[in-house]
Amino acid sequence: MPIVATCSHCHATFEANDRLADKKIRCPKCGEVIRISSGAATPGATTFRGAPALSRNLMDDAEIPIKDPLADRAAHSLARKKFRRRLMLWSVLLTFVAIIGVGIYIAYQKVQTMKMPVAAAGGIIIPPPPLADQLHWSTFESPNDWSIQFPDVPQESSADGTTTIWLDGGPDLGRFLVEVRQESNAAWNNLTGQISVEEAKREVNSANLLSVADRRSLFATGYQVHRIRLTGDIPMQGSHSAITYKFSVDGATYTILWQGKTSEAGSQVVRHFFVSFQRKGAAPLSG
Known part of the structure; x- marks a missing residue:
């Protein structure tokens, strides 16, 4: 009504x-x-x-x-809590991103300091960087248009078409070696070419105690460079590694090898030994 x-x-x-x-x-x-x-x-x-x-x-x-004043205050309180939670979440996220960024920057700087000089065009060798132990680097120059640097005076031997240049640096430096055989292995330059385990372990001391941990290939000027890494434990000497680069070009097969303590595998000495290798003015191992 x-x-x-x-x-x-x-x-x-x-x-x-x-x-x-x-x-x-x-x-x-x-x-x-x-x-x-x-x-x-x-x-x-x-x-x-x-x-x-x-x-x-x-x-x-x-x-x-x-409107209910109590409900309004509760709604405002809930909105403030949501805002604070979002603000805290964004703060944590930005802090995490900043930490990651700083870590990447530090890692980049570390890599930059570990980079070795690369041979310049025309066969000019850039001098190695000063090392903490003030090593004396010697350059071995072959009459066959190739050269390499050693952290001491290398020794040379030859037999049956094979030339071997080596340096035994002892337990601290390890063993440096270059072997050049007057034989062609054209199969190494195939796109799917592989090197046998026997070839990978050639000239490696105590090779039966080491196994292939990593292998990869890279293309240089007209040929393929194979990189093999062997690792294992040698009695009384601990964990050892052998890093080998192999390639075949112009009727010759090259082996550039270092062997020593695994902890030294990434040292400046080892890195510079490999990148200092030049053939006809190019540095195929610098890639």
Whole structure:
């Protein structure tokens, strides 16, 4: 049954649905919020009929939602907590990225300091960097247009078309060796060419105690360079490694080898020994 409500602001009266009793609505005339009293007068009084937006009989959709201050504070508190969580997450993420960046930079600087000089064009050897132990580097020059540097005075031997240049640096430096055989192994230069295990272990001391840990190939000027790494434990000497580069070109087979303690395999001395090798003015082992 409709009830009659009176606006407490403009004093206009209007009929409203009895379901709006004791609820707050906006006056259809002045727009102010008023409460509909359950004891309002019954129909028959002078009523306001000029509301442009609301019908004479107000329905449920005319009810004005009233905000709860406690609910508002709870919502703001939850929003602040979510913001703090996001801020903390981004802070942790940025810190992690910064740590990774610093680690990459340090690793890059470390690699840069380990780089060895590469032979320049025209067969000019760039001098090796100063080393902590002040090693004396000697350059061995072959009459067959190749050369290499040793961290001491190398020794030479030859037999049956094979020339071997070697240096035994003892337990600290290891063993450096270059072997040149006057024989061709054209199969080594095939795209899928491989070197036998026997060939990989050729000229390696205690080869039966070492096994192939890694092997890869790279292309130089018109031929393929094979890199083999052997590792194993030698009694009374501990973990040892042998790094060998092999290639065949112009009717000759080259073996450039270092063998010593595994801990020294990546040292500046070993790295410079390999990159100092030149053939006809090029440095095929510098890649």
